[in-house]
């Protein structure tokens with residue numbers, strides 16, 4: 222009996238094991254990751270930024286994480302398929318399968334940690350920025366490490382726009398990626414205690430930039446005003462009352478020392494120390 226010969230595609234070779242038919246699993250997963258990345262990146266730059274004011278954002282690192290996730294899912298599915306194949310044949314395990322899973326899992330955990338740290342600091346500090354500034358749409362934004370590599374910025378800053386003879390601050394407090402890492406380390410790994418002098422400066426940045434968003438443009442006045450919230454910022458973040466008080470006292474002293482730098486470009490705004498200024502807190 223005559224049978225038509227249907228040309229068979231050559232068997233796909235993955236990790237040395239011939240597959241019965243060509244699998245499009247990895248291609249589909251990568252396509253899904255690409256589509257999701259494009260939607261998230263475009264969505265972030267159009268909808269979220271202008272209307273939703275989410276503390277979370279989507280960057281290139283988020284997209285990279287999605288691609289690594291696609292490879293991780295692929296490796297796990299392939300690993301289980303391999304286990305199912307070798308079981309009835311009582312063959313030994315091909316070490317390439319667990320190796321592939323281990324490598325993609327390590328990459329996922331590594332990049333996932335960086336992305337989690339980035340989002341965690343934004344989510345944790347945004348409510349503080351909103352409370353201090355009195356601006357409901359205010360956001361804490363950790364600058365992306367990649368962007369910072371090409372255009373290094375200061376530790377913390379708020380952008381101003383000049384129009385109609387006056388400056389208006391944006392409602393975004395930008396933090397340097399290293400500053401966000403510092404806050405995260407203090408919060409998570411250090412247990413919010415033994416705050417170093419450098420970390421006091423970093424934590425002060427949260428209230429300092431919030432004060433700018435709230436309308437204080439003068440750097441000197443912002444330095445003083447910021448210290449009025451230091452204790453509350455630390456308490457909000459979960460530091461023990463003793464530590465919050467200690468840090469607040471040092472921070473106030475630092476601000477006074479800064480004021481006492483003598484005749485400078487901006488010191489003519491007022492003389493003396495922070496205590497000579499009226500309180501900036503309205504609550």
Ligand SMILES: [Zn+2]
Pocket residue numbers: 429433440443
């Ligand atoms: Zn400032």
